[in-house]
Amino acid sequence: MNIQSELDTYNRALQKVEYDLEWSQEQADLVWKKLERQIYKEKVKSRAFKIFGYLSTISITFSLLFLLVIQLGNEDSFVSGMLSKEEKLYTMEVIDGKETPVLTEKGMEYVVYPMDAHKEINTISGEPFLGVSVRKIGSKEQIFTQAIYPTSEGRFISVHYSKNETGSVEEMSRYFLPEYPLYGTKVTEINVSGQRAFLHEPTTEYGTAALYIVTKKYVYYMNNQGLIDKQQGDSGELIELANLFNFEVER
Amino acid sequence: MADYREEDIHEWYNLYHQTIFKFIFMLTKDYQQAEDLTQETFFKAYKYHHTFKGDSSEKTWLFSVAHNVTVDHMRKQKPIRFFKELFQPQIDIKLLPENVVQLKESSKEIHEALSALKHSHREVIILRKIKGFSITETAEILNCSESKVKSTLHRGMLALEKRLIKESGLNEHTK
Numbered sequence: 001m002n003i004q005s006e007l008d009t010y011n012r013a014l015q016k017v018e019y020d021l022e023w024s025q026e027q028a029d030l031v032w033k034k035l036e037r038q039i040y041k042e043k044v045k046s047r048a049f050k051i052f053g054y055l056s057t058i059s060i061t062f063s064l065l066f067l068l069v070i071q072l073g074n075e076d077s078f079v080s081g082m083l084s085k086e087e088k089l090y091t092m093e094v095i096d097g098k099e100t101p102v103l104t105e106k107g108m109e110y111v112v113y114p115m116d117a118h119k120e121i122n123t124i125s126g127e128p129f130l131g132v133s134v135r136k137i138g139s140k141e142q143i144f145t146q147a148i149y150p151t152s153e154g155r156f157i158s159v160h161y162s163k164n165e166t167g168s169v170e171e172m173s174r175y176f177l178p179e180y181p182l183y184g185t186k187v188t189e190i191n192v193s194g195q196r197a198f199l200h201e202p203t204t205e206y207g208t209a210a211l212y213i214v215t216k217k218y219v220y221y222m223n224n225q226g227l228i229d230k231q232q233g234d235s236g237e238l239i240e241l242a243n244l245f246n247f248e249v250e251r
Numbered sequence: 252m253a254d255y256r257e258e259d260i261h262e263w264y265n266l267y268h269q270t271i272f273k274f275i276f277m278l279t280k281d282y283q284q285a286e287d288l289t290q291e292t293f294f295k296a297y298k299y300h301h302t303f304k305g306d307s308s309e310k311t312w313l314f315s316v317a318h319n320v321t322v323d324h325m326r327k328q329k330p331i332r333f334f335k336e337l338f339q340p341q342i343d344i345k346l347l348p349e350n351v352v353q354l355k356e357s358s359k360e361i362h363e364a365l366s367a368l369k370h371s372h373r374e375v376i377i378l379r380k381i382k383g384f385s386i387t388e389t390a391e392i393l394n395c396s397e398s399k400v401k402s403t404l405h406r407g408m409l410a411l412e413k414r415l416i417k418e419s420g421l422n423e424h425t426k
Contacts, residue, residue, distance in 0.1 A: 014380040020358035165258035183383035
């Protein structure tokens with residue numbers, strides 16, 4: 001083997017490592033929750049410091065009183081997600097000895113993902129597994145769901161979403177359609193069920209396709225997961241599945 | 252209401268948590284530390300968000316934060332790490348809990364070879380060859396000159412090649 005082809009072999013093998021290594025999404029979500037709490041504490045702390053500086057000329061008693069008021073006010077300032085206390089959208093059930101949130105019938109009405117995609121798409125082999133997580137932010141609760149669709153090829157299609165904190169499709173879309181080129185990725189803007197979506201397809205031998213859908217309220221992330229044999233993923237399959245989403249029930 | 256910094260961090264976490272985690276994991280060779288340091292990276296990015304001027308992409312900036320966080324941590328852990336590496340010089344793939352980190356069989360050999368390299372060689376190879384950053388971006392992330400990146404990469408690739416040849420020789424021998 002000559003030096004150039006040896007180098008090419010090493011380069012390819014190295015490039016492949018990025019795609020052969022995978023951090024569990026469940027674990028990543030746990031880290032995000034911890035990070036959210038850390039940020040929240042930092043916000044409370046920095047606000048308290050600012051206020052404390054301002055009030056330092058007044059008596060300590062007044063300062064402490066103000067801090068308490070601000071901290072309480074802060075808890076209420078978080079926006080609520082799809083849950084309101086009057087409607088029971090989920091119940092807590094013990095599954096495998098663990099308290100787990102499970103969507104009620106009412107809660108299922110607000111699920112954007114299709115439950116019968118396997119009837120429309122040949123490669124999807126059954127109903128999705130629906131993971132539900134409830135985040136408590138201050139005094140408010142927000143429900144997040146993740147759908148994992150099994151495929152006949154042994155891999156999975158994972159879909160989850162997060163809030164579009166900007167509230168603007170235009171602004172959020174900039175994250176997915178960057179002005180600078182993304183290494184090893186071809187980005188194409190498409191339209192799925194009337195929503196702006198961005199298809200990220202690998203241009204190298206390795207990598208998987210991902211589809212991001214931006215709505216005014218949420219951002220949906222779709223990709224292939226698990227130790228997949230079909231390295232490139234299937235862009236057509238992602239688009240087909242996204243077209244079955246019912247964005248009208250978003251709230 | 253969430254502030255604009257929190258919005259950015261949320262978005263950046265959604266986009267880059269996998270690649271940042273893998274970068275830190277390949278540097279520290281410890282998935283628990285990698286999880287803690289990934290959290291620390293995004294927290295630092297939140298705290299020092301005002302220092303991001305947009306001269307480079309947010310991805311490059313996040314990698315430089317991740318690199319600094321990891322190097323600081325490793326410096327503090329140096330004596331512990333020394334003993335740890337003495338007894339466990341490479342990542343023992345078998346010890347990785349499958350529900351947390353998965354590594355495909357086809358990449359195990361190169362991953363192990365990479366984990367046995369010097370830290371300075373490893374970080375340049377990860378950034379240039381695995382993550383695909385340009386020489387300029389790599390220099391920015393590592394806070395060094397472009398010529399340093401080029402020379403370290405050259406030496407690192409030679410060391411990696413040597414390690415892989417040695418490993419394949421060992422495998423042949425044990426067959």
